[in-house]
Amino acid sequence: MEKLAIIAFWLAAVASITASLMYIKNFFAKVEKKDHVELATLAAAAAFMLLITSILIRVGTVGFERSASPFMGRAIFAMFITGVYLMIEMVYARRAPRVRVLGAFVMPVVVIFEFLAWHVYRLNLTLTDQLKSAWVGMHVTFAVSAYAAMTVAVGMAVVYLLQERQLKNKKAAASAFLKRFPSLEASDSLCNRSIVLSFSFLTLVIGTGIIRAEMLPEWSQWYQDVKILAAVATWLVFGFYLGVRTLFDWRGRRANVVAIIGFFAGIFTYFANYLLPSIHSYGKGF
Amino acid sequence: MHIIATGLSHKTAPIEVREKVSFPEDRLPDALECLVGYPSVSESVILSTCNRTEIYSVVAGVEEGKADIIDFLCEYQDLKRNALEKYLYFHEGPSAVHHVFRVASSLDSMVVGEAQILGQVKEAYTSAYEAQATSAVLNKLFRHALQVGKRVRTETEIGESAVSISYAAVELAKRVFESLEGRTVLVVGAGEMSELTVKHLIANGVTKVLVTNRTFKRAKELADGLGGEAIKFDDIIESMARADILISSTASPDFVIDKSEVATVMHRRRNKPIFLIDIALPRDIDPEVGNLYNVFLYDIDDLQSVVQSNLAERARAAHLCEGIVEREVADFISWISTLEVVPTISTLKERAESIRLLELEKALKRFKDLSEDELSVLNALTTGIVNKLLHEPIVRLKECANQKDGYLYIESLRHLFDLESRLLQGGKTSEVPRSVKSLGTVADCPDGERHALDRQAEQRVSGGIEG
Structure with a gap:
């Protein structure tokens, strides 16, 4: 099999x-x-x-x-x-x-x-007893979803910024290439939705992670873990994106710059346990 | 048998002459019938558009063919021969093929890359076909030309981008908004160019047109013309908040829309992007407005530069197209050369000889121990039969080949003896009779392509502004 x-x-x-x-x-x-x-x-x-x-x-x-x-x-x-x-x-x-x-x-x-x-x-990865939990299973699944959604978001944000720069510089004809890219409106809205998705999954990732950590005395210091802190930072950046977008109508360039910053925070989160000691250290590859 | 092209176009003749020589569509069948009635002319297609009138013919001899066609033009259009002749150009043989392929590819057009010409070539051919003025050669030539015309459009970017200001505006709008479906456009002031642009926008899905002008009465008239709604000039900010695209073309000497107004508008729009097109001279919108967040402002110079660079792009694409045309001409020439009498006869002889040898070999397998003499008798017998059998057809073919429609004999012979594949060794198979209907019409062309005429209209307009 x-x-x-x-x-x-x-x-x-x-x-x-x-x-x-x-x-x-x-x-x-x-x-x-x-x-x-x-x-x-x-x-x-x-x-x-x-x-x-x-x-x-x-x-x-x-x-x-x-x-x-x-x-x-x-x-x-x-x-x-x-x-x-x-x-x-x-x-x-x-x-x-x-x-x-x-x-x-x-x-x-x-x-x-x-x-x-x-x-x-x-x-091979032999699961320690700490990881043998449904919470961990959910935690990982949500994390993967959050990363997937933010990958799409950053793609759209980059497309938006390229397209916008050309339109603002009036060099619209200079590149026939960008004509094939989605319009400003579509890439902006798609980026927004992907971030809503990523933000929601991140919330669940952090939530399930904390619940599992609280169950185990050896993980009670979770708030000092670099991967968790990075995840919270990413969550805050995406939260900021959604906040200013709704409250101050930051659509377009400003919003998309925030989305890209959020993605870099996400990348850092992904690799944090490779770079620094963390309670996630056995989770390499996730 | 020769292909010749006779005609005049925007490159050789002024509009006054082109008008006189052009053929209205309803008179084409009659004209074609008259034309193929000339002794030297066996096939004809008349292509008549506002920029060119061209007659493609298959004639028995080049000189008499030319003379007949000029006679026809003079008689049919009631013109003086010496007045007409200086505007005409002639192409014969490969050069005529090259010319029709270039015309169908829009390389010979006033606006290179425009799409109408392909449809016009198709209509010209269809008329001639229906009037039974075409036969094997022109059928093949025009079907091939239409394919070339399609090919250059699919393989290069010759027809890709907008080359008229009004269409460039629509294209830009589509890069801001995914679709123009259901959008609102606000028109400030009047003008032929803004009307043209609005029409394009409507064709692309814009449903709501708001019109405003200093005098409300004039706004009302304009709105009626465009099927829109008239707005009071004082309500302009309110309307901008509702619109997605704004076109401004007032005659005002000062800015009509300034930065603080647009800033207010953007606040009300909750920063939703707005596309502003300023086609007025002097400008209506303060250029500073373009620096505002999510505001995209294009003035007439910006649009003009978009058009310029698109034209440059087309020129580059045209270079590629010329290469495609060259190759297609070579293909066609290799087909037409199969209609020549000498290669046909030699292929026929080769074919007969190969059959003879094959059959002889079969027979020899059954007779063992034949003497030299017996062998040579058998050889002479078979050769004799073959030669006698082919003698008459070959002599007749040579006679007929130089007469009108002579190539029909050649073609029949090729067909009856199945010589096609042998003549075109390494080449394409000869006959690709595609139904005429399967070839595209103008309606198939992307809508970005209806602007060649707009461009002419715009040139009139901008000429008016300069004057």
């Missing part, structure tokens, strides 16, 4: 590579071909389904606790980010077909994570 999971994972990698190439090809194509657009989406959907299948088979055969490993962490991240992207495409593509540009950025990231996952396939 383990081999079946591996095969599903490989097929997912093939589908993701196909999807990446198709999205990139469609982005550069002079004329959009309908079946090429559909093929890209289909390949991405196939990658998503295969990743889920692979993950479920693994969990089903070796059990939840033994299946936790760096490999799984990365595979789950790849699965989530594909899922988030497909959701966006489903909701937005009819009104704003240019959001498919995002596929050309997101799907290669998925491929990279699949390779990173395969790279650490042999690495």
Whole structure:
């Protein structure tokens, strides 16, 4: 059965590579071909389904606790980010077909994570008793979702800033390239929604983490942990984004700059336990 | 058999002459019938647009063909030969093919990359086809030309970006707003250019048009013309808060809209982006307004520079298109050369010889131990039969080839003896008869493409401003 999971994972990698190439090809194509657009989406959907299948088979055969490993962490991240992207495409593509540009950025990231996952396939992670808890399971799942959503948000924020700078500098014609990017309105709104999503998941991540830490006396000093502090900082930045957006109508450039700062805080959070000692140290790969 | 193109265009003739030579659509069938009635002319297509009138013909001889076509033009349009002749240009053979491909690719157009010409070429061909004025050669030529016209549009960016000010404005608006569906545009002041822009915006989905002017009566008239709603000039700030796009073109010598007003508007809009187009001279909107947060201001110079750089882009694309056209011409020439009599005869002979050898070999397998003499008799017998059989057709073919419609014999021969694939070794298979209807019409073209005429209109307008 383990081999079946591996095969599903490989097929997912093939589908993701196909999807990446198709999205990139469609982005550069002079004329959009309908079946090429559909093929890209289909390949991405196939990658998503295969990743889920692979993950479920693994969990089903070796059990939840033994299946936790760096490999799984990365595979789950790849699965989530594909899922988030497909959701966006489903909701937005009819009104704003240019959001498919995002596929050309997101799907290669998925491929990279699949390779990173395969790279650490042999690495095992024996769960300590501290980690054998449903709270930890939820904590990790929410964290992966939050990272996936903020990846999409930063992509859109960068697209917004590039597009806006060109329009403000009146160099609109200088780059035919940016014509294929989503409009200011679409990228701004998509960035906002992704941040709402990421912020909500971050709240849950921090919440479940604290609950679990409070259960264990050795983790009672959680408020000194660097990863937790970084997560709270990220949460505050995204909270600030949502706050000024609603209260002071900071849409557009200012809001998107805040979104990018939030993403860097998120990156730091992700790597914090690699750089500094932390109670998350065994969680490398998550 | 020769292909020739005779005509005049915006490059060689002034509008007064072009008018006189042009053929209205309803007279085309009649004109075509008259034209193919000339002794040397076997096929014809008349392409008549506001910028060009061209006659493509298949003629028996180049000189007499030219003479017949000029005669036809003079008689049919009632013109003097020496008055007309100096405006005409001629292309023959490969150069005529090259010309029609360039025309269909819009490389010969006044605005390079404009999309109408492809539809016009298609209509011209369809008229000729329906009037039965075309046959194998022009059918092939025009179907090929239409494919080339499509190909350059899909493979290069020749028709991509706006080359008229009004359309450039629409394109920019689409980069701020994802879709113009259901948007509101506010028009301040009157002018042909702002009307043109509003029409484009409406075509792209804008549903609400607000119009304002210093005098309310004039605003009312304008609003009626555009199907919009007239607004009092004092309510301009209120209206701006509701609009997504503003077009200003008043004759006011001072700024009509200043920074503090727009700042108020933005506050009321809760910072939702607004796109301001100032096409007035002198300007209506203080350029400082463009520095405001989420305000995108373009004046006539900005739009003009967008258009300029798009035109430069088209010029670069046109260079690529020329290459495509060259290759397509070479393809077509290799097809047309199969209609030549000499290669056809030699292919026919080769074919016969190869059959003879094959059959002879089969027979020889059954007779063992044949003597040299017997062998040579058999050889002479088979050669004799083949040569006798082919002699008459070859002689007749040579005779017919130089007559009108002679290539029809050649084509029939190629078909009857299945010589097509042999003549085109390494080339494309010869016949790709695509239905004419499957080729695109103007309606297929992206809507960014209806602006070639606008550009001309705008040139009139800006000419008016300068004057």
